[in-house]
Amino acid sequence: MTERIFVVICALALDAIIGDPHISWHPVRLIGRLIAFFENMLTRLFGLSEEREADRGKKLSAGVLLAFSVIFISVIVPVFLLYLAYTVHPYLKTALEIIMCYFLLAMRSLKTESMKVYYALKDGDTEKAKKELSMIVGRDTQPLTAEGIARAAVETVAENTSDGVIAPLFYIFIFGAAGGFFYKAVNTLDSMTGYKNDKYIYFGRASAYADDVLNIIPSRLSAVFMLISAFILRLDHKNALRIFMRDRRRHSSPNSAMTESVCAGALDIELGGDNYYFGRLCHKPVIGDSIRSIEPEDIKRACNMLYISVLCALAFGIAVTLFFWRVI
Numbered sequence: 329m330t331e332r333i334f335v336v337i338c339a340l341a342l343d344a345i346i347g348d349p350h351i352s353w354h355p356v357r358l359i360g361r362l363i364a365f366f367e368n369m370l371t372r373l374f375g376l377s378e379e380r381e382a383d384r385g386k387k388l389s390a391g392v393l394l395a396f397s398v399i400f401i402s403v404i405v406p407v408f409l410l411y412l413a414y415t416v417h418p419y420l421k422t423a424l425e426i427i428m429c430y431f432l433l434a435m436r437s438l439k440t441e442s443m444k445v446y447y448a449l450k451d452g453d454t455e456k457a458k459k460e461l462s463m464i465v466g467r468d469t470q471p472l473t474a475e476g477i478a479r480a481a482v483e484t485v486a487e488n489t490s491d492g493v494i495a496p497l498f499y500i501f502i503f504g505a506a507g508g509f510f511y512k513a514v515n516t517l518d519s520m521t522g523y524k525n526d527k528y529i530y531f532g533r534a535s536a537y538a539d540d541v542l543n544i545i546p547s548r549l550s551a552v553f554m555l556i557s558a559f560i561l562r563l564d565h566k567n568a569l570r571i572f573m574r575d576r577r578r579h580s581s582p583n584s585a586m587t588e589s590v591c592a593g594a595l596d597i598e599l600g601g602d603n604y605y606f607g608r609l610c611h612k613p614v615i616g617d618s619i620r621s622i623e624p625e626d627i628k629r630a631c632n633m634l635y636i637s638v639l640c641a642l643a644f645g646i647a648v649t650l651f652f653w654r655v656i
Contacts, residue, residue: 330653331422333646336500339429340642346430348437355431355509359402359516366394367521367531378527387530395517395534402513407506428505432512434492435638438464438485439631445481449474449624466519468604478622483599485630486591487584489554491515493634494641495546501645514538524580525608540582547583550637551576551590553644557636558594563629568593571616578613585615591633592616595626 348354370376370390376383406428414421441464448457457477458469464484472480495515499507518539521532551572558565571593572586578600579585585600592599596619600612 332501332504333649335422335425335429335504336497336642336645338426339433339500340435340497340638342426342430343433343435343437346436347440348431348434355406355428356512356516359398359513360520362401363394363398363517363520366397370394376531384530388533391521391531391534394521394531395514395538398517399510399513399538402509403506406509410505425505429496429500429508432496432500432505432508434488435634438488438492439634442481442485442627442631445477446624446627449478449627466605468607471604474624475622478624478627479597479599479601480603481627482591482595482597482622482630483588485627485634486554486588486599489634489637490543490547490550490583490587493638494550494553495543497638497641497645498546498549499542501649511542514542523605525605543583547586549641549644551586553637553640554587554590554594554633556640557633558590560636561594561629561632563594563633564596565594567596567617567619575613575615578615580612589615591630594633595622595629596620597622597626 351357370393374383374386374390376387376390410421410425410428413424441460444460445457445464448454448460454474454477457474458472461472461477461480462469465480467480469477469480496508496511499511501507503510514535517535518532520535521528522536522539523529523532555565555568555572558568568590572589575589575592576586578589588599592615596617598614598616598618600615602609602611604610
């Protein structure tokens with residue numbers, strides 16, 4: 329248990345200091361390539377078309393096979409590598425696990441990429457801001473105004489406070505690097521195939537459902553930690569709690585609005601609403617109240633909430649781990 333705490337602290341410290349490296353053999357990128365490989369293979373094997381209602385049963389079956397195959401390989405490979413490292417020396421296994429967990433966290437990169445949008449907006453360069461935003465969101469960025477760009481960046485920081493950092497930490501604390509890779513495989517599957525368009529509405533359903541299930545607890549813990557961060561940062565924590573209680577379920581996902589509602593309330597702004605995805609208008613409910621207009625500074629405020637929330641998650645994880653270690 330104490331080794332697990334050491335691994336988490338070191339991994340998070342590496343992420344905070346170095347950030348997520350842009351390398352071709354990054355584990356998450358490898359998982360992405362694995363997903364693309366199995367998607368192409370299963371599409372050919374099952375003879376699937378992109379028409380919405382065509383081969384519905386086949387698409388559902390192929391989606392289950394895709395999810396199972398990717399998750400199995402994504403977990404078994406790091407477990408095997410850790411076992412090999414342990415046979416050489418326990419310290420080598422610990423060092424390797426720290427590196428593995430470091431690759432699974434995206435705290436600094438989330439801040440870095442969103443702040444690129446912030447600096448572009450501050451310079452008045454909306455086209456550059458759209459380009460930077462397109463690197464971290466799935467929506468179409470061209471139709472967005474400066475306010476829409478800032479809103480999208482804040483939403484991304486709020487949602488990925490859970491998906492990109494706290495949720496992986498949650499599973500790493502419980503199951504080590506294997507748990508982190510399990511979560512990251514599911515989350516990457518959802519980000520690549522969890523769309524509700526003609527191509528993926530059935531093929532990506534298993535992945536989307538698995539992601540929803542895995543994020544039920546982490547998303548709600550993340551909301552609590554964000555509420556604490558709003559209080560620490562002297563933001564509107566009372567409104568954050570009010571909006572959370574009112575709007576936390578205003579999303580097609582059972583989890584995404586948890587952190588977005590807290591962030592919207594803390595900043596006294598309105599998030600959500602209609603957006604274009606792949607050229608198609610997608611209607612979404614609004615989250616929060618437009619007490620004031622959103623501004624680029626809100627991106628910076630959301631990033632501050634991200635860092636404080638992660639520190640709260642780390643403290644909580646250490647406390648719970650030590651408690652169970654003493655009890656067991």
